[in-house]
Amino acid sequence: MLTSQRKQLILEKLEAEGQVLSGALSIQFDVSEDTIRRDLRELATEGRLQRVHGGALPASSATAPFSERKSLKIEAKKSVAQRGAQLISSGQVVIIDGGTTTSELITFLPRHLAITVITHSPGIALGLVDHPSIEVILIGGRLYKHSIVTVGAAAIEGINTVHADLFFMGVTGIHPEAGLTTGDYEEACIKRAFSGRAAETIVLASPEKINTASSFVIGDVSLVNTVVVENGTDADWINAVSEKGVSVIMTADHDNESR
Structure with a gap:
């Protein structure tokens, strides 16, 4: 052969x-x-x-440069982002990671929603400039241009002063055994630090991230409390993640509750 x-x-x-x-x-x-x-x-x-x-x-396809990832599985990203936005309540302090799916998340935040958003993504911060009820705190540091987020010691120092209700973590891969992964070492450190400062960590898992892995481990799947996935996601994967103590929410769940 x-x-x-x-x-x-x-x-x-x-x-x-x-x-x-x-x-x-x-x-x-x-x-x-x-x-x-x-x-x-x-x-x-x-x-x-x-x-x-x-x-x-x-291998996860979500490690491509930000400009390329913006058009990857865009409808799926919008679907899980819309469902994720419904998990946020007024008065909360919410950490929003950088990424193309979290960029979709902020477009679904209602105009009346009064929260404080903490982010190390200049793009997320700018995307909320015109939102009338959201206070934005931007974490500083060295700009990692690939993902357009800040990283490094200054970012970690800023993160350590926070107590948040929710953290929407961006990942490039989520696998029951390989865990939560991303394509950069410093980004993995930042994501762990953010998760440690939030009462609940949520991952918006569009299809290209499911059952894939990248080079740098953020942590075990059990680091996450909730994963939002599209309706029809592989049942074996959902069961394997659920066995780790993770709550799995499907995009259709809200529609079913509404009926």
Whole structure:
């Protein structure tokens, strides 16, 4: 079998099963584990998968530059963002992470909603400038241009002065075993710090983030209290996440409650 054929079969197996193990692939293709590891390494370099200990997981497409991610799964992002906005109550202090899905979240905040928003995203802050009832606190620091958010020691210092009701965390991958991941080390540190300052952490999980992984771990799935997903999300994934103590809300839930 040609290397290219074996790689394609690995990708097909990964798509079908959500995970591949080096040892099992070695037996399946009758090649050494070194050969499989080389295949996985080359596929990871191409951005086709995320290597983890013992094998690989699907790579998240949510690690692309902000300008490219804006148009990725846009309807799904709007759907989970709209449902997420319904979880916010007047009078709360709400941390909103940077990201394309959270950028959609703020467009669904009612004009009468009186809250305080804390963010390290200049884009989120600017998006709320004309909102009449929302107070905005912008966390400073070094601007990480890829995601257009502030990071570093100054950002951590600002975060440590906060006690919030909710934190809407942006992730690039959420996987029952690999946990919550993102594409940058400093961003992962910031997200952990924000989560530690909020009574409840919420993830708006559009489809490209589900069952995928990126290079840097924010924490275990159990770090999150609630995940908002589209109706029809894979039941096995929902069960696996629920077993970690996470509440899963589907976008159709509110519609069903309204009926």
